Amino acid sequence: MSDRIGVRLRLARRGMDGLTLLVLPAVLFILALFVYPFLYGLFLSFHPMKGGTFANYIRFFSDPFLYETIGTTLWLAVPVTILNVVLSIPVAMRVRLLRRQKLLTTILVVPITLGTVLVAEGLLNYLGPRGWFNRVLMAAGIIDHPLMLLHNYWGVFLSLVITGFPFTFLLTLSYVTGIDPSLEQAGAMLGARARARFRHILLPLLTPGLTITLALSFVQAFSVFPSAVLLGAPAGPTRVISIAAYQAAYEQYDYSMASAIAMIMAAVQVLIVVALLVAKGIAYRGPASGGKG
Amino acid sequence: MTIASRDFRELRLEEISRDFGVLIALSKISLTVQRGEFIALLGPSGCGKSTALNCLAGLLPLTGGAIWLDEKRIDTLGPEGRGFGMVFQNYALFPHMSVRRNIGFGLQMQKRPRAEIAKRVEEALALVRLTGQGDKLPGQISGGQQQRVAIARAIVVEPPLVLMDEPLSNLDAKLRLEMRSEIRRIHGLLGCSTIYVTHDQDEALSLADRIVVLRDGQVRQIGAPETLYMRPASADVAEFMGYRNIIAAQASGNAAGLSVALAGGSLLGTAVDGAAGPVTVAIRPEDLTPSPDGPIAAEVITAEYRGRDFYGVARADDGTELYFRAFERVGPGARLRLAAPAERVLIYRADARR
Numbered sequence: 001m002s003d004r005i006g007v008r009l010r011l012a013r014r015g016m017d018g019l020t021l022l023v024l025p026a027v028l029f030i031l032a033l034f035v036y037p038f039l040y041g042l043f044l045s046f047h048p049m050k051g052g053t054f055a056n057y058i059r060f061f062s063d064p065f066l067y068e069t070i071g072t073t074l075w076l077a078v079p080v081t082i083l084n085v086v087l088s089i090p091v092a093m094r095v096r097l098l099r100r101q102k103l104l105t106t107i108l109v110v111p112i113t114l115g116t117v118l119v120a121e122g123l124l125n126y127l128g129p130r131g132w133f134n135r136v137l138m139a140a141g142i143i144d145h146p147l148m149l150l151h152n153y154w155g156v157f158l159s160l161v162i163t164g165f166p167f168t169f170l171l172t173l174s175y176v177t178g179i180d181p182s183l184e185q186a187g188a189m190l191g192a193r194a195r196a197r198f199r200h201i202l203l204p205l206l207t208p209g210l211t212i213t214l215a216l217s218f219v220q221a222f223s224v225f226p227s228a229v230l231l232g233a234p235a236g237p238t239r240v241i242s243i244a245a246y247q248a249a250y251e252q253y254d255y256s257m258a259s260a261i262a263m264i265m266a267a268v269q270v271l272i273v274v275a276l277l278v279a280k281g282i283a284y285r286g287p288a289s290g291g292k293g
Numbered sequence: 294m295t296i297a298s299r300d301f302r303e304l305r306l307e308e309i310s311r312d313f314g315v316l317i318a319l320s321k322i323s324l325t326v327q328r329g330e331f332i333a334l335l336g337p338s339g340c341g342k343s344t345a346l347n348c349l350a351g352l353l354p355l356t357g358g359a360i361w362l363d364e365k366r367i368d369t370l371g372p373e374g375r376g377f378g379m380v381f382q383n384y385a386l387f388p389h390m391s392v393r394r395n396i397g398f399g400l401q402m403q404k405r406p407r408a409e410i411a412k413r414v415e416e417a418l419a420l421v422r423l424t425g426q427g428d429k430l431p432g433q434i435s436g437g438q439q440q441r442v443a444i445a446r447a448i449v450v451e452p453p454l455v456l457m458d459e460p461l462s463n464l465d466a467k468l469r470l471e472m473r474s475e476i477r478r479i480h481g482l483l484g485c486s487t488i489y490v491t492h493d494q495d496e497a498l499s500l501a502d503r504i505v506v507l508r509d510g511q512v513r514q515i516g517a518p519e520t521l522y523m524r525p526a527s528a529d530v531a532e533f534m535g536y537r538n539i540i541a542a543q544a545s546g547n548a549a550g551l552s553v554a555l556a557g558g559s560l561l562g563t564a565v566d567g568a569a570g571p572v573t574v575a576i577r578p579e580d581l582t583p584s585p586d587g588p589i590a591a592e593v594i595t596a597e598y599r600g601r602d603f604y605g606v607a608r609a610d611d612g613t614e615l616y617f618r619a620f621e622r623v624g625p626g627a628r629l630r631l632a633a634p635a636e637r638v639l640i641y642r643a644d645a646r647r
Binding site for chain 1: 351373374376377379381386389398400402403430447
């Protein structure tokens with residue numbers, strides 16, 4: 001009896017009691033849907049259809065048609081992510097002062113809920129040579145020939161901006177509104193104009209949040225697939241890494257190779273996210289309010 | 294000490310107004326503040342005192358009137374153009390900057406040489422008695438110290454006017470008293486003008502040279518602390534200044550000697566603006582004390598010990614509840630006779646807006 005109490009007390013002291021059991025469903029969920037498939041994929045990638053353990057990886061990094069997909073994907077994902085974050089800051093700064101914030105945020109959430117395929121279908125009609133966009137510009141006499149915005153880099157770029165921006169914006173908005181407005185007022189009272197207030201007060205306090213936003217937006221953009229196929233040139237300029245994985249799995253039925261590509265994809269994402277988080281570690285971390293509230 | 298307020302003669306508010314749509318937060322406030330004066334804006338919450346301060350600071354634009362600093366009209370400038378210091382209720386220290394950088398921020402914005410900034414920040418630290426704390430972040434120091442940093446940050450730019458928005462409301466009682474005398478000391482050293490917003494009449498009385506009582510966005514009275522304490526201009530100002538007994542009564546006699554019938558007794562009083570007829574009577578609890586032949590008979594409901602004396606509530610025979618002070622312990626149910634000196638029974642017109 002005394003032993004049992006001893007164990008319980010010791011566990012309780014480490015913050016574990018009956019309530020701790022409530023994490024079990026979540027742990028099972030993660031194990032079944034994330035850890036197991038990941039480990040299985042990793043295992044699969046080391047058992048190639050032919051060659052030694054690392055044959056898939058060697059093949060990937062020796063075939064330009066495969067390894068260049070990393071560059072292609074980064075060339076899409078990095079500019080899109082940066083553009084989205086940079087755009088979202090001024091918009092968020094303005095929106096936080098609006099009263100009808102809810103309505104606007106609801107409108108912005110719609111593209112997220114629609115999903116990339118629907119947005120891509122919409123853009124196919126809208127941006128096509130006979131689409132509204134080009135017809136309006138031509139009717140207005142701004143251009144003579146339709147702009148080629150589909151089945152190339154820009155089609156995918158635009159679709160990533162449209163589907164990625166709301167997500168980036170909502171994250172940024174929550175970080176911007178988390179900053180105590182009296183800090184900006186204090187800055188103004190001390191003679192700082194808007195630009196200096198942004199640089200010295202808001203930006204340093206936003207940096208940790210913006211880094212997280214960058215990381216999450218990047219991961220989303222890096223795994224681009226539907227719009228690269230539907231709006232891009234999947235054989236050329238927008239042959240992103242997920243297309244390579246898809247082709248390996250469903251055109252060559254080489255699950256092992258597909259798994260290896262997925263692992264490489266994960267490694268690139270992890271590398272960039274870790275780099276961002278390390279950079280964030282250097283920035284100020286702490287509350288974004290100026291004292292007792 | 295080289296930190297000193299910039300020279301100016303006076304700050305004039307000319308009928309400044311501010312409304313938020315249909316809500317009128319400030320209505321035609323006029324006030325002239327001399328250099329070196331300490332003004333307290335006093336009023337209950339929602340009276341417009343914080344709005345007034347924000348309008349002065351430039352954080353809220355006016356919807357009417359003008360603000361002048363000597364011959365310069367300043368209400369058209371933004372907060373960054375006015376050069377006033379402000380101490381916020383929550384201090385609003387920049388959490389990512391050290392105490393030193395917080396204090397030096399205003400000088401940095403003025404693009405002063407680095408050596409000068411360092412020197413003046415040290416002086417400001419010494420002035421608020423925080424020497425040696427300069428490298429800490431605001432989150433690493435106590436509330437009282439944060440308060441001192443906020444004051445140092447506001448005064449290091451040598452503003453002609455320092456605005457304080459209930460700066461002591463987040464501190465505990467002991468620290469509040471301590472910071473109160475600190476604020477007065479620093480104000481005296483700098484020679485600046487201070488406008489101090491508070492709802493605490495004790496703070497206003499002890500700090501200010503002049504008190505402006507606001508209610509519903511209007512100035513109800515401007516006066517020295519003694520005047521407001523002893524002779525409020527109207528019954529509602531009296532109520533706010535601690536005259537807890539505000540009683541409707543009938544007055545008889547003439548202005549030389551007015552007596553009021555209240556709570557089943559008859560008291561001699563002093564007319565402020567009341568005359569014979571229906572009046573409002575204001576008496577501070579400390580002036581209403583037990584006396585063997587007092588005119589008002591009452592029964593004690595509660596009494597609490599306050600150290601030197603007792604403060605209590607008693608019910609008069611006609612049901613009126615009276616706040617009184619006693620010098621000896623009185624228990625609930627005890628019967629008393631209460632009296633107040635005639636000069637401390639203030640009589641106001643009954644129709645005064647209440």
